[in-house]
Amino acid sequence: MTATLEPSAAHATADAAVTLSGVHKVFGHGAAAVSALDGLDLRVAPGEFVCLLGASGCGKSTLLNLVAGLDAPTSGTIALTTSRPAVMFQEAALMPWLTAARNVELPLRLAGLKRGPRRQKAGELLDLVRLGGAGHKRPHELSGGMRQRVALARALASTLGSAEEGTPGLLLMDEPFAALDAITRDVLQAELVRVWRETGNAILFVTHDVREAVRLGQRVVLLSSRPGRVVREWDTTRGDEATLIDDITSHLREVISGHAAA
Template sequence: MTATVEVEQSVVRPVRFHQVGKAFGHGRTAVVALEGVDLDVAAGEFVCLLGASGCGKTTLLNLVAGLDKPTNGRIELSSSRPAVVFQEPALMPWLTAAGNVELPLRMAGVPKAARRAKAAELLELVRLAGLGDKRPHELSGGMRQRVALARALASTDDNTGASAGKPSLLLMDEPFSALDAITRDVLQGELLRIWRATGTAILFVTHDVREAVRLGQRVVLLSSRPGRVVRQWDVDGLTGADEAGAVDEINAALRKVISSHAAA
């Protein structure tokens, strides 16, 4: 029903994994989180990463973000500085919404007038125009996550230094899992709108197969620990029965991965 994507070698890729492995600890007590991961994300592509708990999905994002280093293999990063959106917005409570969005720009040395204009533009993009003076505690959970998204987009779009002119990359680690179903559904739609408007490549971690199929152009399944790429599906533009069929097929593959790990 669905097929693995094969991207032409000439396509620009913000990130490439070459036989990447990651172990925590040493010797017999070492925990191998990832092993032999080969994965590409093309410029502007929306890739969803699926797998059982503990399979290394978040570890993979941390490696791309530079929060940790691979034990073996290498990561080829050809993007502007990647930004991460976590489950929790992690906003600075003493800063306004606009101040939070401006923060990465200020750290990058962007002049005050330019960063204020950019923050206003991004808040409008996430549909928070006019709320830039609000502090996090004055905003709903969904609004706080929108601010976190705007801040991440600012981080990928500082247009300064070595990052200038490079494709942007956004890393999202289950950003909607802590929200209620209605808010999550709304923000999924908003994320698609923002992705189409900005052309930012997205690597999105989720446990929810339906969310992955709805949002992604490509769904990548990792094995249980140590995480390896088991299979990939092209789900771009699927609707109706085709979308439902892809959800069933991917769910079956995910259950098989989880079952094989439990039986080991």
């Protein structure tokens, strides 16, 4: 038996790392306007790992951009307990002229941390993602999986200011492992769970892979086809994994079919 939740029912009374209330996002004007999100409500608790699923174009990446402050909602509110959500994309997007360590140092440098402390922090974060011996290498000298580990360490560096202020960190991850081969992806999924448990950051993770969502997330949230809104949620800490995967896949197919027919 699977454990499903009513939309926005989970953690309704808990403090939140981020809360989206009635969020609408419209691109363009007049007849050319496209509604990406329609009254979306979502709450992520401090330290919670939430995975977002939905058809292509349903607004998952738009949602992350809004939470990251890269764009503004047309209406509705987004409340954060951290002023520094960190974003990790499908591409590592490392600075090719900088070493791995210097890439990790970059957000610390921008935050005004002095050279000695930031080098120490960068070294600690590279150790955390098991790249302690690769700090001197440049991105072209690293495998795809190693580059994503560096990107993860850099994202974690971006959350350190919040941690020092006593507020929870928040990682926004937009299909970060999609371009990797299956073996590397499996390894990095396990590594991400380990790092998440060690850091206590909240994570909002976008994926198209139901198995990945169930494996990683404590909660899986399904968005409708465009315009996106939360239509169903699953608590992955209860119930059989195979049954969860089947149930989520069935509902995702319904959403995708509805999107294709629209």
